[in-house]
Amino acid sequence: MESPALLLSPRAANPNHPPSSFSPHRVLWSPRRNLRPLGCSISTSSGRATRRPPLGSPRVVSEMASSTGGESYTTLLEYVGKGGADVGDDLVVLLSHLQYACKRIAALVASPFNAELGRGGGGGVPSSSSSSERDAPKPLDIVSNDIILASLRKSGKVAVMASEEDDVPVWITDHGLFVVVVDPLDGSRNIDVSIPTGTIFGVYNRLAELDHLPVEEKAQLNSLQSGKRLVAAGYVLYSSATIFCIGIGSGTHAFTLDHSTGEFVLTHPSIQVPRRGQIYSVNDARYFDWPDGLRRYIDTVRQGKGQFPKKYSARYICSLVADFHRTLIYGGVVMNPRDHLRLVYEANPLSFLVEHAGGRGSDGKTRILSIQPVELHQRLPLFLGSVEDMHELESYDSIQQKINPGYDV
């Protein structure tokens, strides 16, 4: 059965991307493994490129594979494997298990049979519930955590997994070459109403120099590596499409789950976040708890009085992966100015991705990737996005929200 595949050039996926030049990392495979540089044109049976609905970008032009030439697409594992980025067999095995876990989570969060799991098994959160009850891990978080742990265990490649859901990291095997940090299901507080959710992950090399330490100690120290040492990071967005976005040190690339084959197919190669966006993304019901600098910044850009003379729009889903994904593709800034998001599980992986897409990640004062984690569950303000928007935002002297009462909703 024919399944038409999407073929997007970097410029098509993002008009701000520089003209493509051939790179060994940007190759396209046909099922028969015919190598073809991404961006070369493939005509349709009618001889014209077919326009399809946008994939993350309003101006994406996709080209359908020729009906005579058969299907042409690149899967995630082809992309990272030999002949592609060639990240090494060990990391490919790890990623293959991780993508499998994420496909299972995608199916779980979309399943009608898990509605009770999403509600914490309690039939919904009563309106009188306290914020601590509301923020308590829900079963779907736990199930997702278990799925990822089981897959990473099975890969045989992971020494330790540190998860937002666990108090302490889980030591898996002395023979594992990698350390994985993960937020298994971010945004799950809104899952009852089918708002997008996501998995965020980072991969480090195991620090062999710590091998002699007791298990708890080496598990902890391996997991507290600086974001600068990430060898790969990514997120999986569970939304109208399931997107696996990954940075492997040579750009940020996104793959869309093709439900007909169960494969993640390359749809957004070498993403470049626009240098300037026109969107800010923040929970602005907190306006009166913000510091003066942040209020002035938002007041300025929403009136079109900032460095970019257009009025900005607001977008806020309250689901970090979804808000980040939009920012990566459209540009602008996504932020949570209070100490809420985690350095290890959220800020570092997303900063790695945005930097490899030409953007910036900061806590409002300091580049995220240069902050040395001191605690696994350390929280901090987080600002991510287009480089020019980020510099403008950071030029306001106070943008970190010091008042952090915890909020009920």
Ligand SMILES: O=P(O)(O)OC[C@H]1O[C@](O)(COP(=O)(O)O)[C@@H](O)[C@@H]1O
């Ligand atoms: O309540 P706020 O400050 O708007 O925070 C919302 C953010 O919290 C998150 O829900 C993450 O919170 P948790 O890590 O506690 O699940 C993000 O997905 C979202 O961006």
